Amino acid sequence: MSTPYPFTAVVGMADLRLGLLLNAVSPAIGGVLVRGEKGTAKSTAVRALAALMPRLAVVPGCRFSCDPAAPDPACPDGPHAAEAGSGAVGGETRPARMVELPVGASEDRLVGALDIERALAEGVKAFEPGLLADAHRGVLYVDEVNLLHDHLVDLLLDAAAMGASYVEREGVSVRHASRFLLVGTMNPEEGELRPQLLDRFGLTVEVAASRETEERVEVVRRRLAYDADPAGFAARWTEQESELRERIATARALLPEVRLGDGALRQIAATCAAFEVDGMRADIVMARTATALAAWAGRTDVLEEDVRRAALLALPHRRRRNPFDAPGLDEDKLDEVLEENGAGDAPDPDDDPPNPQGPSDGPDGPGDGPDGGGPDRGPGGVPPQDDASAPTDAPADSPAGPPGDTSGEEGAGPEPSVPQQGSGPGEGRPAPATEPFKARTLSVPGLGEGAAGRRSRARTAQGRTTGARRPHGALGKLHLAATVRAAAPHQRARGRHGAGLRLRRDDLREAVREGRESNLVLFVVDASGSMAARQRMSAVKGAVLSLLLDAYQRRDKVGMVTFRRSGAEVVLPPTSSVDAAAARLEALPTGGRTPLAEGLLTARDVLRVERMRDPARRPLLVTVTDGRATGGVEPVPRARRAARLLAAEGTASVVVDCESGPVRLGLAAELARDLGGPAVTLEELRADTVSALVKDVRRVA
Incomplete structure (x- = not known):
């Protein structure tokens, strides 16, 4: 296994690092969606986070990573407590996993698959866990999440919201716990997520390559050093990685003690109402994020600055109403709403003073970045970070304001250049478009076999069943009736006695489904x-x-x-x-x-x-x-x-x-x-x- 690039060696990108760290402190926030242009080290930062997660105590031999202190009573590999003879279960420790979901993954690979042949022939629930089981109590990373098929994104986000995965196939049901830190990355130039899917991510951050020469130089310098000697480069950051790991553990322990007062709650509710976000998920995510920010800063009270930073992380992507809207948030309006609804609850003067390295200073405390105080800052902060995987940083030319603002970002990528126009007849500035209207479906005739979508008729993995066929490769959706019909004539020759069905591989039939494809x-x-x-x-x-x-x-x-x-x-x-x-x-x-x-x-x-x-x-x-x-x-x-x-x-x-x-x-x-x-x-x-x-x-x- 290759040595991962150290999280504390990533240059800049304060928003990205803060969003990841807050989810490490409080996974209940609901994950983070990282939006940015290609080559901005999104993947490097995410992969580096897994090494900072605390080690896990797990039940030995459990494929679903059950916690020995509180094993899942419905675990398919359980019951664990009964095996131990008492309420306690012996355990072992291992690092938290970082599981990657490929864009081309199938539904069975994501949620797991049942051995249909054994289920029919032997009547047993032979379940092969999927990636949702592997990621339990760890990190699930989806690169290019906007290119993932919609039904897979739905399954993924449902599991993240419920903390469990359900597999229902041909009358056989399996359920297992699946709680993980969900991180998705995407390049908006390759297409946007639907607004309802955007809303399911707790936080979103925008990343772009730095325009500062010195920062770009430092990015390249560190990347070359890492490529030349990964283990040696990582060893130089061991102390900083340990300090950050301890800070995450400390913030996790402090989180239950953080008080979210009525004043802060009022500001959260007023902010979500003012920006007209749909539903109540934004309010809940903002509350959890503000609480995590206070714990990260070493405080037990949520302040107005926590609410403001939480809004900048939790609301921009929820403001996207129409497909051509760019995510963003009006910071002036945000400040007005917070001011109108009063300051958050002030901490008790008898309490310890707030940590000066609060959330307004980013995840690394004051002085973060190439001009900061160097890698050995002390236990309260994280050393300056440089990305080694690609030349990236917080954009130097982004709009003024605290990290998290996306009001100046365009989801459609770089502004296209306008060809030089001459002075001939009909030449002039580009004409503005009239208001769009709703169009009926355009479709291509015939029956295709393209990627799943919502336009033309096609044979797809989803849709209504129109027939059955022998499987090509791995069995997809089983056509139960056709399988039984194929096996029935051979039962006497196979020596069947009793109620069991003698089934062979050649008897299996998979369903042929008709749905819609994209064009x-x-x-x-x-x-x-x-x-x-x-x-x-x-x-x-x-x-x-x-x-x-x-x-x-x-x-x-x-x-x-x-x-x-x-x-x-x-x-x-x-x-x-x-x-x-x-x-x-x-x-x-x-x-x-x-x-x-x-x-x-x-x-x-x-x-x-x-x-x-x-x-x-x-x-x-x-x-x-x-x-x-x-x-x-x-x-x-x-x-x-x-x-x-x-x-x-x-x-x-x-x-x-x-x-x-x-x-x-x-x-x-x-x-x-x-x-x-x-x-x-x-x-x-x-x-x-x-x-x-x-x-x-x-x-x-």
Whole structure:
């Protein structure tokens, strides 16, 4: 096992370290979601946390890590107390586990699986624990949680909320305890989590690479030193790691004594009400976080500064209402609410003075960072931290205010550059989009086998059962009736006597299910001069934004190609981040000729590459144009040949006709016929009728 990078050697990133440490002190907070750009050492910091967790006393041989002092009475490996002959159970100690959930994990790998063959043949509950059992009383880490299938995220968060995992299969039921520190990391550029899933994470922190030269130098220096000698590098931080581990244990012991007074509770409730967060989970998480902050600072009373810091950690992601909203919190409004609702309960003057290294100084106490007091700060603080896994730190150019503020962050990633606009006809600043509207479902015909989603019909692991088949590889969902029918004719030949069923591997049948898949929706948008009238382009952007909103809700990948002047540009390669698509659409300029053929051919190249990357994901091409072709040599014939080429490759298409005025040339309808799909006017699209037309889209062989 490789030596993990020391937590205390991570540079900066005070919010990230504080969020992780608070959950280590109080796992009831509900975990932390770490949002940030790639290469910001999110994974390194999380993996380093496991080494700081206190050692666990466990029942020997228990696959579910039961606590000897309070074993789970429903543990599948129990009852442990009865085995010991008394109420006490002997135990052993081991380090807390850090379990990673891969993005491609199956449901059985997450929750565990029953040995169906033994259950049917022998009538025994042969249960193989999953990752939720392995993570009990430890850390469960999900990298790229936004790319995890929705039903797995639901199972994961349900277990985190209930502290238990339930497996129900074909009449056999297993339940076991599953309490863990949940940590998820994600890059918003690759797609957002649904708001209801965001709400299930207790805290969220934003991370970004430092823009300070010296900090970046220190990151690289430490990383190179670690790569050259991991064990030696970690040994130099042993004392600091031990101090931090002791501080976590001390804060855990102090936590039950922390008093959350009525004044602090009133501030918490008023803050959640003022920011209009849904439900009561935010209030509870804020209360637990403020209590943990006080314990971390060595106090037994919750102060206003604890409430404020708790709000900055617990509320930003709960303010995300619409898919294109960036998480954030108005700090001025937060300060006004706290001031209006009075100060929190003041500590008794006879009590010990508050620890000066309180939460306002971050997890490391005063002077944290490269300008702090060095690695040997004393037992109350944590040495300055540098990330060694990637050049990361708290962003130097982030908005002013305490760590945790995300009001200036954009979930859609870096702001796209706007191409230089000329002075020709139709040139001007990008037109704003009109308000989006609700669109009906666009779907690709036929039956696919792509990733689970909510758009087109497909064979999936979830959905209604439509038949049975022999399993390919590991058995998935058992089709019980089909299995019994397959085994029944052979019972006499197999010497069956009594009620037991003689079952063999060849008898097993798995269910064939039909559900919905996600698709690749590729937009080809005409940004030429003929589209440059601000009113028309605003309407076009509003229509595309509406379809993007639909794609977000149906868990699709999206991409965008635009064409203007003399060529086409892939402004957004296929991605799961509809936020990024919306940002690039908003900044889209217009003007110049209409190279329609280049736009279609560029789209064909994008689809060709995506078919090689993900052959199971079926595409839907949405071309937004008035049908004119004025750029290049023989523009109209070339555009028609490009359209027929796409149709011949079986690409499902729809054309949104943006032509306006009393006299229409019908060029978009001709393009749609060449593409083998329907055409719908912009007015009809805004009337929510395009989706019904797309359902009738046909493939052209």
